[in-house]
Amino acid sequence: MRAALVQMTSSDTPEENIKSALAWISEAADAGAGYVLTPEVTNCLSASRARQQDVLYTQDQDPTLAALQEAASNHQIWLTIGSLALKTSDPEGRFANRQFLIAPDGRIAAQYDKIHMFDVAVSPEETYRESAGYRPGTQAVVADAGFAQIGLSICYDLRFPGLYRHLAQSGAQILTVPAAFSPVTGVAHWQALLQARAIETGCYVLAPAQTGEHPAVRGRQRSTFGHSMAISPWGEVLSDAGTTNGVTYVDLSMENVEEARRRVPSLTHDREFSGPDG
Numbered sequence: 659m660r661a662a663l664v665q666m667t668s669s670d671t672p673e674e675n676i677k678s679a680l681a682w683i684s685e686a687a688d689a690g691a692g693y694v695l696t697p698e699v700t701n702c703l704s705a706s707r708a709r710q711q712d713v714l715y716t717q718d719q720d721p722t723l724a725a726l727q728e729a730a731s732n733h734q735i736w737l738t739i740g741s742l743a744l745k746t747s748d749p750e751g752r753f754a755n756r757q758f759l760i761a762p763d764g765r766i767a768a769q770y771d772k773i774h775m776f777d778v779a780v781s782p783e784e785t786y787r788e789s790a791g792y793r794p795g796t797q798a799v800v801a802d803a804g805f806a807q808i809g810l811s812i813c814y815d816l817r818f819p820g821l822y823r824h825l826a827q828s829g830a831q832i833l834t835v836p837a838a839f840s841p842v843t844g845v846a847h848w849q850a851l852l853q854a855r856a857i858e859t860g861c862y863v864l865a866p867a868q869t870g871e872h873p874a875v876r877g878r879q880r881s882t883f884g885h886s887m888a889i890s891p892w893g894e895v896l897s898d899a900g901t902t903n904g905v906t907y908v909d910l911s912m913e914n915v916e917e918a919r920r921r922v923p924s925l926t927h928d929r930e931f932s933g934p935d936g
Contacts, residue, residue: 740836844883
């Protein structure tokens with residue numbers, strides 16, 4: 659299976675981002691990709707909750723989701739929409755950060771709400787409190803895409819290895835990690851964490867990313883790290899998109915998953931233990 663990772667610079671105007679995503683998906687499909695992945699918050703990257711309230715939709719009304727479902731059907735591809743920011747019925751008015759796996763007939767094969775919220779102070783000038791605007795998910799997801807079992811995750815989830823071990827032990831052969839990673843933590847941790855998750859699980863790790871300076875009609879402008887990456891089940895970097903917009907390609911073989919797990923079968927070596935006592 660040829661996979662394609664889309665790297666883009668989403669603004670806080672969904673109509674613009676739909677056009678960009680559709681163009682990159684079309685390019686990837688024309689190049690022979692049967693599986694295409696877009697980054698986190700493909701539809702709208704914004705630091706302004708007021709702007710999000712103005713431009714976001716619920717899932718059943720979201721034009722980005724509808725357009726990308728149609729694109730998957732038209733191109734007859736599997737499509738991971740890295741995530742969409744969506745309105746919900748949350749009593750506090752918080753949004754969902756929701757990933758979708760779209761089948762070649764355009765149906766939603768699986769969806770996943772980001773579990774771990776990015777509530778951090780990277781520096782005095784760069785702080786985030788994702789939980790103020792987004793409600794966390796509670797359900798891990800592995801989906802059958804025919805060519806592989808896919809474990810879904812989003813960005814900050816990457817720092818929680820227990821989630822990925824659970825996904826792999828539940829059958830995942832590919833782990834998706836779409837992201838809008840901070841430039842500061844990206845330089846320090848992005849590649850190392852992606853490789854660690856692949857090595858620990860014997861899975862392919864596919865991580866399409868947002869990149870660059872993100873145009874904003876309202877609120878502060880966000881910057882993201884880029885460097886969409888594909889990592890092999892043995893931990894090798896198969897592709898690195900750098901910081902420019904575009905599509906990178908990788909050929910996937912589930913035989914490589916089986917081989918990595920045969921060589922180091924750590925997923926079957928869990929042991930019960932006790933302590934330390936608190």
